[in-house]
Structure formats: structure tokens, C-alpha cells
Amino acid sequence: MRYIDHQPCGNADVMKLAEMPAPEPRDGEVLIEVRYAGVNRPDVAQRAGSYPPPPGASPVLGLEVAGRIAKLGPGVTGWHVGDEVCALTPGGGYAEFCVAPASHCLPVPEGLSLLEAASLPENFFTVWTNVFDRARLKAGERILIHGGSSGIGLTAIQLAKAFGAEVYTTVGNAEKAAYCRDAGADTVFNYREEDWAAELAKATGKQGVNVVLDMVGGDYVMKNLRSLAVDGRLVNIAFLNGSKVPDFDASVIMVRRLVMTGSTLRPRSVEDKAAIARSLRENVWPLFASGRLKPHVNRTFPLGEVVAAHQLMESSAHIGKIMLEV
Ligand SMILES: NC(=O)c1ccc[n+]([C@@H]2O[C@H](COP(=O)([O-])OP(=O)(O)OC[C@H]3O[C@@H](n4cnc5c(N)ncnc54)[C@H](OP(=O)(O)O)[C@@H]3O)[C@@H](O)[C@H]2O)c1
Numbered sequence: 455m456r457y458i459d460h461q462p463c464g465n466a467d468v469m470k471l472a473e474m475p476a477p478e479p480r481d482g483e484v485l486i487e488v489r490y491a492g493v494n495r496p497d498v499a500q501r502a503g504s505y506p507p508p509p510g511a512s513p514v515l516g517l518e519v520a521g522r523i524a525k526l527g528p529g530v531t532g533w534h535v536g537d538e539v540c541a542l543t544p545g546g547g548y549a550e551f552c553v554a555p556a557s558h559c560l561p562v563p564e565g566l567s568l569l570e571a572a573s574l575p576e577n578f579f580t581v582w583t584n585v586f587d588r589a590r591l592k593a594g595e596r597i598l599i600h601g602g603s604s605g606i607g608l609t610a611i612q613l614a615k616a617f618g619a620e621v622y623t624t625v626g627n628a629e630k631a632a633y634c635r636d637a638g639a640d641t642v643f644n645y646r647e648e649d650w651a652a653e654l655a656k657a658t659g660k661q662g663v664n665v666v667l668d669m670v671g672g673d674y675v676m677k678n679l680r681s682l683a684v685d686g687r688l689v690n691i692a693f694l695n696g697s698k699v700p701d702f703d704a705s706v707i708m709v710r711r712l713v714m715t716g717s718t719l720r721p722r723s724v725e726d727k728a729a730i731a732r733s734l735r736e737n738v739w740p741l742f743a744s745g746r747l748k749p750h751v752n753r754t755f756p757l758g759e760v761v762a763a764h765q766l767m768e769s770s771a772h773i774g775k776i777m778l779e780v
Pocket residue numbers: 493494495496576577580601602603604605606607624625626627630669670690691692693694695717718719720767770771772774
């Protein structure tokens with residue numbers, strides 16, 4: 455099969471088409487003939503050499519796909535050869551064939567194309583488990599979402615709104631701000647033009663928010679903590695500006711009874727991810743059919759143009775998902 459080789463790790467142009475044997479599905483896995491694969495920021499970090507795959511995972515890039523089930527591994531029930539699915543993969547998505555645990559596959563939501571379905575797993579698994587399981591966002595609460603125009607950000611905005619929260623978000627330009635408002639954000643701050651923490655305090659009458667979803671880190675950490683209301687929760691899913699916190703002062707955590715947490719999806723157990731998949735299927739997938747959620751595909755590149763796809767992601771000029779057609 456054709457796949458994208460990214461060895462040795464480095465800049466985007468290390469990636470090239472290559473050939474290798476298709477993988478074989480093991481116990482509980484399915485082989486998927488991939489039509490579309492999503493590009494995610496963690497792929498960029500893996501390709502650059504700063505985010506190695508966990509033990510046992512495919513060394514090939516690609517954390518989500520959609521396509522047709524080509525073969526069932528031993529013990530798989532509930533899926534058939536020929537079924538169209540989207541799946542969270544442990545790696546290996548940038549290829550013509552990819553294996554995934556059957557329990558990490560989801561049906562294509564009603565009304566969505568295969569391309570749109572491929573754009574969902576990584577973002578929806580990540581946001582669902584971090585914002586709802588870990589940070590326990592509830593209806594009527596306020597959430598601040600950084601990087602609102604990212605794949606993760608747009609997913610978080612829509613899910614938070616769909617489940618009754620008030621949404622504040624930060625973005626880097628006016629076009630992204632308008633897009634996030636259209637996607638449902640109540641209040642958007644352009645962090646290049648205004649001090650988002652001061653504006654958030656004003657907008658909430660100094661009450662702050664109940665939950666912050668952050669991927670920036672660095673000097674955002676103290677601002678995030680100070681932007682939380684009593685009993686607030688900060689959840690970090692990345693540290694794009696570094697995990698060292700200047701002028702860290704933990705007293706605010708004690709005084710306001712805050713929780714600071716975070717997680718990464720990829721190393722979690724097959725069972726954990728299967729539980730997230732079941733919860734998404736039950737609670738979230740029906741919201742696509744009713745039009746309350748929609749995918750946000752920005753651009754689709756042929757697999758052979760993966761270098762341009764990663765360069766677009768690194769430019770941060772995109773809004774929403776960058777996809778590969780295999
Ligand atoms: N923990 C997990 O399990 C998990 C899973 C998936 C993704 N993630 C993380 O979630 C984040 C979003 O992922 P994604 O795939 O949705 O990425 P993405 O679409 O590329 O979004 C990243 C966005 O963050 C904003 N940003 C703010 N500060 C930035 C900085 N210092 N460097 C780069 N971008 C910055 C940019 O928009 P502006 O122009 O508005 O700044 C950019 O568009 C990534 O950091 C990714 O690693 C974590």
C-alpha cells in the first residue's frame with residue numbers, strides 16, 4: 455500500500471509517498487480501506503520528532519480516518535466488511551489501509567459525507583473527554599476556549615453550546631473571530647488586539663468562567679487560573695507556548711478551590727477510548743442529524759500533497775480541519 459513516510463523526522467518536506475505491506479488486523483481490530491484522513495497538530499509534532507508514538511502504536515502518522523471496513527480481525531462483532539466508518543486510530547492513518555480497534559470505530563453520522571466524518575474523531579474524542587468528563591462542564595456554566603478557530607476549538611465551541619454553556623473564545627485575527635461567532639461562540643477576543651484576560655473579566659462582571667480549555671500554556675496558565683470563578687476547572691491539552699509557567703503562584707488554586715488538570719488522548723488504554731466512543735455515539739452523534747453540530751473542513755489535499763497540508767497547519771492560517779484524500 456501507499457503511505458506517507460516521515461523518517462528521518464524534521465521539517466514538513468521530509469514527508470514522501472512510499473510503499474509498505476498493508477497491516478493485518480489483530481484481535482478486536484478492523485482493517486479500514488482509508489478514503490480520508492485528518493491532519494492534526496499532534497501529527498506535526500510527531501513528524502518534527504517531538505511527539506513519538508506510544509509503545510505498540512503504528513509509527514506512521516495519522517490519528518483519524520474514514521473509509522470502508524476491508525477485513526475483520528478475530529473476535530470482532532458489530533461491524534461487517536463493507537461498512538463505512540470513521541475511526542480514531544492509534545497511528546497509521548496517512549495510508550491506503552489502516553488498522554483500528556473495532557471499539558474505536560463510529561458510524562458516519564446521518565447527513566455527513568465520508569470526508570466530513572473523517573474530520574471528527576480526534577477532535578470529538580479529545581474535547582468530550584477533557585471538557586465534559588474531566589472538567590465536568592455543565593449547562594448554565596461559562597467556558598473559555600483558547601484557539602477557537604482550531605479543529606479542537608470549533609469542536610469545543612459547538613459542544614459547549616449544544617450542552618447549554620456560555621462560550622468565550624480567543625483567536626488571532628478578525629476572520630477567525632467572525633467564523634467562531636458563526637459557529638456559536640457568544641464572545642470572541644482577538645488576543646493580538648486586546649488583553650483577553652482583562653476583557654473577559656469585564657465581560658463576566660469579574661465573575662470569571664467555570665472552565666478553561668487551553669492548548670497555549672506558558673504565560674496563559676496564570677491568566678487562566680485568575681480567570682476562573684470559585685470551584686473552576688482548568689484543563690490543558692497542549693502547551694504550544696511551553697509548559698514552564700512564568701511567575702507561577704499556586705495560592706489562587708487554594709483560595710478559589712480550583713482544579714488544574716489535563717490529558718493526552720493517544721496513550722490512553724483501548725478500554726478508555728472505547729468508553730469515550732460509546733459515550734459519543736450515544737450523546738453526540740445524534741446532534742449531527744438534528745443540525746446542532748456540523749463539521750468544519752477547511753481544505754482537502756491529495757495524500758501526495760501532505761507537505762503542503764502540514765505547511766498550512768504550521769502557518770495557522772487555516773480555520774477548522776485540514777484533510778487528506780487517500
Ligand atoms: N491532549 C490531547 O489529547 C490533544 C489531542 C488533539 C489535539 N491536541 C492539541 O490541541 C491543539 C489544537 O489542535 P488542532 O489539531 O485543532 O490544531 P490547529 O487546528 O492547528 O490549531 C492550533 C491553533 O491554535 C492557535 N494558537 C494559539 N497559540 C498558538 C501557538 N503558540 N502556536 C500555534 N498555534 C497557536 C492558532 O490559532 P490563532 O491564529 O488563533 O492563534 C492555531 O490555529 C494542539 O495544540 C494539539 O496538539 C491535544
